[in-house]
Amino acid sequence: MSKARVLIVEDEPNIVESLSFILGRAGFDIETAVDGAEALQRLRRQVYSALILDLMLPGINGFDVLRSVRSDGELKDMPVIVLTAKGQAADRQAAEAIGATAFITKPFSNAEIVQRVSELTGG
Amino acid sequence: MLPANLVVLVCLAYVAVLFVVAFVGDRRARKNPAGWLSSPLVYTLSISIYCTSWTFFGSVGSAAKNGLEFATIYLGPTIVFVGWWIFLRKLVTIGRTYHTTSIADLISARFGKNPALGAMITVLALVAITPYIALQLKAISASFQVITFPAGAVAAAAGSLEPDFAIAFWLAAGLCVFSIIFGVRNIDVNERHHGVIAAIALEALVKLVAFLVVGLWVYLALSGTPEEMFRNAPVSLLNPQQSFGERWVALCFLSGAAVICLPRQFQVTVVENSSEEQLRTASWMFPLYLFLINLFVIPIAMAGLNFLPEGTDPDLFVLALPMAEGQGSLGLLAFLGGFSSATSMVIVSSIALSTMISNHIIMPIAMRFSMVPTGSSQNVRSFILVTRRLSIIFIVFLGFVYFWISRTSDALASIGLISFCGLIQPLPALVAGLYWRRATHGGAIAGLGAGFLIWCYTLFLPSFEGAFVLSSDVIEHGLFGWSWLRPHALFGLEAFDPLVHALFWSMAVNSALLIGVSLLREPTPLTRFQATLFIDIFRRQTESELGVIRRTARVSDLRQIADRILGPSEAVQLFEHGAAAEKAVIASDELISQVEQRLAANVGAASARSLVSRVVTDETISVDELKRLAGEAEQIRAYSAELERKSRQIEATAAELAEANERLREIDVRKDEFLSQVSHEVRTPMTSIRSFSEILLNNRDLDETRKLHFLGIIQSESFRLTRLLDGILDMNLMEPGMQPWEATSFDPEDALDQAIATCEPLARAAGASIIRRRRARNARIMGSRDQLAQVFINLISNSIKHNSNAEPEIAISGGTRKTVYELRIADNGQGIPERDRDQIFQKFYRGQQTRHRGVGLGLPISRQIVERFGGELGLSDAKIGGAEFIVRLPLHQP
Missing domain, CATH: 3.30.565.10 (Histidine kinase-like ATPase, C-terminal domain)
Structure with missing residues (x-):
C-alpha cells in the first residue's frame, strides 16, 4: 500500500522540521505549508490522508483553514489534527465546534502525534 | 344706695347658687367625665379668672388715670394665646402627661425633681399673692360700701369709711369653706375640680354680662352720641404720649408672662386641662373674652370723669355710675360682677397655692422628720388633706390680715402689677426647662432666687413706702446710704419708672444667672433625663420605654407607700392590674415608674421621688442612654442632612468605583490576554526542545550531523526562551x-x-x-x-x-x-x-x-x-x- 500523505501547516520552522522527521520515520509522506494561504492551495491540488494544523498562523489562520476544509465538499471528511500552543479550554472547544478531529497541545509527545496520525489515517 | 341687708342677702343667694352649681358639677362629672364640663367653653371661661376684680373695677380706674395703658394687661395674654400657642401647647401637654400639680411642681420636676426649687417657687408665690388676695377682699368690701352708703364711692376714696370687718371676715371665711369643700376633695390634684371649675365658669359669665350691661347702659344712657362722648372726654384719658413707651412694652411682657406663670392661671390652664382641643378653642376664645370685657372700659371711664363728683375713686366708677343715677338693680348687678371676679380669683388661687404649700413645703418637711410613712394609710391621706385645707385657711387669712393692716393706705392700689412682677420670676426657668437641655437646677435656683430678691428690694418692699422692712430713708438714698443701691435706681439706672426698672433688673439678672450658672456645671443625670422627657414631649416616650433609670425595690414596700398615699382602692388597681400583676417580689422598672407617677399626681414629683427613693435600694441612671436620647432629636435632624451628604458622597464613590472597576476589568482582560500570549510564546520553543530531545533519545542511530543539527535547534530555542523571559522582565519595568x-x-x-x-x-x-x-x-x-x-x-x-x-x-x-x-x-x-x-x-x-x-x-x-x-x-x-x-x-x- 502506498504511504499515507499528511500535510503539516505550521509557521514555526523548527516544529515543521521535527514533525516532518517523526512522521517521516513513522512511514508517512509529508508535505508542509508555512501559512494558511499556502495550505489551502496545496489542499486544492492534492489529496491528503490527514492534516496537521497549527491555529496561530500569519494571515489566514488555522480556524479559517479548518472552516474552509469543512465547508468543502471533497475535503469535509478529512481528519484534521489541530495543534495549539495556547492550550486553553476555550480554544479547544472552538476548534472542536468547527470540526477538528483531534486536538493536541504543544509541547506534544512525539509518540502521541505518531499514534494519532496513524489512527486517523487508518494505519 | 341699697339696704345692706338686701345686698348681703343677694350675695348669700348668689353664693348658694355657686355651691349648688359646684355640687351638681361634681356629681355630673363623676357620672360622665366627658360631659359639657370638659367642654372647651367651660375651660376657656375658667381661664378668664385672669380677669379679677382688678380688671372689673381696675380697668376703668386705670383708664381714667393712665388712658389706654390698661389695654396692655390684656394685650400680653392675647399675644401669648394667639402667638405662643406652640409654647402653651407644649406646656399643657407636659402637665397632662406627667400629672403636674402646679408650676412649682413642673419646674422642680424638670430640674431633677429638686425639692428646693419647688419650695422656693411656693414661697415666692405666697409672698406675691397675699397682697393680691387682700386686693380682692378690699374690692368686695369697698364695693359693698359703695352700694350701701350714700355717696359711698367718694367716701371710700377719701378713706373716711372704715371697711366693715365683719363683712370682710365672713367673706374670707366663706371663700375658705367653698375652696375646701370643692377644691380639696381628694389629694389627687389631677382629679379635676369639676365643681369648682363649673362655679368659676358661671362667675366668669356673670362678670362678663355684668360689665357688658353696665357698659351698654353707660353708652346708651349717659354718653350721648360717640362724637359728644369723645368731645367731652378729658384730655388725659386719650393722651397718647403716655402710651407706647417702654412701660407699654414692659406691661405687655409682664401680663403675657403672668398669664402663664400665675399659680391660678397654671391651675386652670395646665392642671385642669384634659385635652388639646380645649386649649385650641381657648387660644381664640380667651382673647375674645378679654376683648369683650374691655369693650366699654373707655366709655365708662369717660362717663365717670364727666358725671361723677370730683374725688370719686375711678376704681369704683363701674359701681358708682349706676348708683349715682339711681339704678339700684344695675348697681347690684355690677356688684355681683365684681364679687364674682374677686371670689373666683381667691378660690382658685387658694386651691393652687394650698397644693403647692402641702406638696413643696409641708410634705418635704414631714418626710424629713419621718412623719409620713408611719401610721395607717388613712392617716397619711388625711394628713395631706388636712394640710391642704389648713393651707387654704392660712392663705386666705394671710390675705385678710394683709388687707386689714393696709386697709387705710393706698398700697393696694398698684399691687396687681407688683404682684405680677414677682409671680413671673419662674418664667426664665420655665422657658429654659421646655427648650434648653443644658439648663441645670443650680441655674434655676440662682436665677429664681436673685429675681425674687431683686423684686422684693426694688418693687415689693418699697411699695409699703417705708412702713415695712425698708425704711423710707433706704428707699430714698439706697441701702447703707449707697446711692447705687437705691431700690428705684439700681446701679444708677434712673431712666425707667419703678415697675419697668424692677422688671428689667429682675428678669435680666434672673435670666443671666440661669444661663451662667447652668453653664458652670453639667446637668445631673436625672435633670438630663427629665429634660429629655419634657423637651421631647411630643415624641411620647414613657420612662420604661427609655430604660434610662434602673431601680431595685421590693413590691411590698412600694405597695405600702401606694396604700398610704393613694389609698387602698387605687393601690389595688395599680398593683393587681398594672405592671405588678405577675406577683414578683422585686418590682420592675415599669412598676416603680408607674407608682412614682401616680404619687407625683398627688404630692408632686419631688416628694414622689423622695418617697420612692426610700424603698429603692439601688438606682442607676444610664448617662450614655440619656445622652443618646437627648441627642436623638438633634441627631435625627443632623443625621438626615448627614445622610444626604453621605449619599451624594456614596454616589460619587460608586461612580469612581465603577470607573476603577472598569479599568481593573480592562487590565484583567489585558492580563489574561498577556498570560495567554506568554503561554503561547513559551510553548513554542518548548515544543521544539521537547520534540527534538525525544527524537534524539529515541533515534540512537542518527548520524552525527543530524544529531548536531537537532542539538543546535534545541540550544537556539533555549536561548529564545531566555530572551522571552528577559522581555517579560523588561515589560514589568514599564508596567x-x-x-x-x-x-x-x-x-x-x-x-x-x-x-x-x-x-x-x-x-x-x-x-x-x-x-x-x-x-x-x-x-x-x-x-x-x-x-x-x-x-x-x-x-x-x-x-x-x-x-x-x-x-x-x-x-x-x-x-x-x-x-x-x-x-x-x-x-x-x-x-x-x-x-x-x-x-x-x-x-x-x-x-x-x-x-x-x-x-x-x-x-x-x-x-x-x-x-x-x-x-x-x-x-x-x-x-x-x-x-x-x-x-x-x-x-x-x-
Whole structure:
C-alpha cells in the first residue's frame, strides 16, 4: 500500500522540521505549508490522508483553514489534527465546534502525534 | 344706695347658687367625665379668672388715670394665646402627661425633681399673692360700701369709711369653706375640680354680662352720641404720649408672662386641662373674652370723669355710675360682677397655692422628720388633706390680715402689677426647662432666687413706702446710704419708672444667672433625663420605654407607700392590674415608674421621688442612654442632612468605583490576554526542545550531523526562551496602564536626556556610541515624563542590543514640525525588513524569530504609551544603514 500523505501547516520552522522527521520515520509522506494561504492551495491540488494544523498562523489562520476544509465538499471528511500552543479550554472547544478531529497541545509527545496520525489515517 | 341687708342677702343667694352649681358639677362629672364640663367653653371661661376684680373695677380706674395703658394687661395674654400657642401647647401637654400639680411642681420636676426649687417657687408665690388676695377682699368690701352708703364711692376714696370687718371676715371665711369643700376633695390634684371649675365658669359669665350691661347702659344712657362722648372726654384719658413707651412694652411682657406663670392661671390652664382641643378653642376664645370685657372700659371711664363728683375713686366708677343715677338693680348687678371676679380669683388661687404649700413645703418637711410613712394609710391621706385645707385657711387669712393692716393706705392700689412682677420670676426657668437641655437646677435656683430678691428690694418692699422692712430713708438714698443701691435706681439706672426698672433688673439678672450658672456645671443625670422627657414631649416616650433609670425595690414596700398615699382602692388597681400583676417580689422598672407617677399626681414629683427613693435600694441612671436620647432629636435632624451628604458622597464613590472597576476589568482582560500570549510564546520553543530531545533519545542511530543539527535547534530555542523571559522582565519595568496617568507639561528633550543617560552603561558594554544630533528647542508636550523616558530607554536599548554591526552606532535627533515634536532614533544595524515592520509592534509577533533577534515586548508597549500621548511610533530605514524609529508627539500649546 502506498504511504499515507499528511500535510503539516505550521509557521514555526523548527516544529515543521521535527514533525516532518517523526512522521517521516513513522512511514508517512509529508508535505508542509508555512501559512494558511499556502495550505489551502496545496489542499486544492492534492489529496491528503490527514492534516496537521497549527491555529496561530500569519494571515489566514488555522480556524479559517479548518472552516474552509469543512465547508468543502471533497475535503469535509478529512481528519484534521489541530495543534495549539495556547492550550486553553476555550480554544479547544472552538476548534472542536468547527470540526477538528483531534486536538493536541504543544509541547506534544512525539509518540502521541505518531499514534494519532496513524489512527486517523487508518494505519 | 341699697339696704345692706338686701345686698348681703343677694350675695348669700348668689353664693348658694355657686355651691349648688359646684355640687351638681361634681356629681355630673363623676357620672360622665366627658360631659359639657370638659367642654372647651367651660375651660376657656375658667381661664378668664385672669380677669379679677382688678380688671372689673381696675380697668376703668386705670383708664381714667393712665388712658389706654390698661389695654396692655390684656394685650400680653392675647399675644401669648394667639402667638405662643406652640409654647402653651407644649406646656399643657407636659402637665397632662406627667400629672403636674402646679408650676412649682413642673419646674422642680424638670430640674431633677429638686425639692428646693419647688419650695422656693411656693414661697415666692405666697409672698406675691397675699397682697393680691387682700386686693380682692378690699374690692368686695369697698364695693359693698359703695352700694350701701350714700355717696359711698367718694367716701371710700377719701378713706373716711372704715371697711366693715365683719363683712370682710365672713367673706374670707366663706371663700375658705367653698375652696375646701370643692377644691380639696381628694389629694389627687389631677382629679379635676369639676365643681369648682363649673362655679368659676358661671362667675366668669356673670362678670362678663355684668360689665357688658353696665357698659351698654353707660353708652346708651349717659354718653350721648360717640362724637359728644369723645368731645367731652378729658384730655388725659386719650393722651397718647403716655402710651407706647417702654412701660407699654414692659406691661405687655409682664401680663403675657403672668398669664402663664400665675399659680391660678397654671391651675386652670395646665392642671385642669384634659385635652388639646380645649386649649385650641381657648387660644381664640380667651382673647375674645378679654376683648369683650374691655369693650366699654373707655366709655365708662369717660362717663365717670364727666358725671361723677370730683374725688370719686375711678376704681369704683363701674359701681358708682349706676348708683349715682339711681339704678339700684344695675348697681347690684355690677356688684355681683365684681364679687364674682374677686371670689373666683381667691378660690382658685387658694386651691393652687394650698397644693403647692402641702406638696413643696409641708410634705418635704414631714418626710424629713419621718412623719409620713408611719401610721395607717388613712392617716397619711388625711394628713395631706388636712394640710391642704389648713393651707387654704392660712392663705386666705394671710390675705385678710394683709388687707386689714393696709386697709387705710393706698398700697393696694398698684399691687396687681407688683404682684405680677414677682409671680413671673419662674418664667426664665420655665422657658429654659421646655427648650434648653443644658439648663441645670443650680441655674434655676440662682436665677429664681436673685429675681425674687431683686423684686422684693426694688418693687415689693418699697411699695409699703417705708412702713415695712425698708425704711423710707433706704428707699430714698439706697441701702447703707449707697446711692447705687437705691431700690428705684439700681446701679444708677434712673431712666425707667419703678415697675419697668424692677422688671428689667429682675428678669435680666434672673435670666443671666440661669444661663451662667447652668453653664458652670453639667446637668445631673436625672435633670438630663427629665429634660429629655419634657423637651421631647411630643415624641411620647414613657420612662420604661427609655430604660434610662434602673431601680431595685421590693413590691411590698412600694405597695405600702401606694396604700398610704393613694389609698387602698387605687393601690389595688395599680398593683393587681398594672405592671405588678405577675406577683414578683422585686418590682420592675415599669412598676416603680408607674407608682412614682401616680404619687407625683398627688404630692408632686419631688416628694414622689423622695418617697420612692426610700424603698429603692439601688438606682442607676444610664448617662450614655440619656445622652443618646437627648441627642436623638438633634441627631435625627443632623443625621438626615448627614445622610444626604453621605449619599451624594456614596454616589460619587460608586461612580469612581465603577470607573476603577472598569479599568481593573480592562487590565484583567489585558492580563489574561498577556498570560495567554506568554503561554503561547513559551510553548513554542518548548515544543521544539521537547520534540527534538525525544527524537534524539529515541533515534540512537542518527548520524552525527543530524544529531548536531537537532542539538543546535534545541540550544537556539533555549536561548529564545531566555530572551522571552528577559522581555517579560523588561515589560514589568514599564508596567503600562498600571500607573496613574499624571499629565504634566514638560520638555521631551529632558526625558530624552534622562533616557540617554540611563542607556550609557549599556552602550559602553556593547561598545556602541550614542550620537546626539539635533535638539528641539522649547518643545512642550502633555503627559507623563517618566513614561516617555521609558519609551526612549526602550527604543535606545533595543537599538543597542540588536545592533549586529561591528561598530554599533545610534544617532538621535529631535525637532519640531508645526504642532508636532519628532524624535528619530537610527542605528546602523541590519535593519528590519519591510514586511515585518507592522508585526514588530505586536506582542510576541510571529515574525520575531531567531533570524530577527526578537525585539521582545518593549516595542508594543512603547507604542501603546506613545499613542496614549496622542502621538505615533513608526519605523523606517535609517540613512546610516539600520532601522530608524520615529516618535511623533503633539506639542502642547499653553
